[in-house]
Amino acid sequence: EIVVTQSPATLSLSPGERATLSCRASQSISSYLGWYQQKPGQAPRLLIYDASNRATGIPARFSGSGSGTDFTLTISSLEPEDFAVYYCQQRSNWPLTFGGGTKVEIK
């Protein structure tokens, strides 16, 4: 099983600041990585697929990068609606595995 590890667990930032979230896979997964956003009481929503492509309707302030084992989600300038929990997920091997999540909270 591929273990996916996210860091940090919590990120405390102010609106307008840049957020950098990390995701590391226990073995190479090429670019088979996605990022999801989850707000309280809601289902997760796909933000980024194939490590660096924005899903439909996702604002340009969200960007993804990386390949192999190390990946990054960057939010260039935090908007109030961006404070949420973010998960990464690998789709390279079964079982599908998710990182433990990074909570982006208002400082």
Next chain:
Amino acid sequence: QVHLVESGGGLVKPGGSLRLSCAASGFTLTDSSMNWIRQAPGKGLEWVSYITKSGTTILYADSVKGRFTTSRDSAKNSLYLQMNSLTAEDTAVYYCAREIYYGGHSLSPWNDPWGQGTLVTVSS
């Protein structure tokens, strides 16, 4: 518009059974692979089961293998998760999610969209 609605959650005693449903609209289930994914209260996401669009391959997480069964009804355009021998560790919100190849060209399919989820609570 693509939409998924889960139902069937509730309170069940340890050792009991429950069947979850996932009604799809805006697309045909036989055109997409699907996942069941769960989230224990206050915890992260855990993949549970996968079914191919043909229905010929069904996969399960080790934690539910032998206890959970995924099926679908093409006429009702619905996906099901039969859960038996439930334990407290199965307490979670259960989501169904469609897998799609984004733009028809992505490297692999991704979960989009997800249903709103249905809560399963296993407790005596």
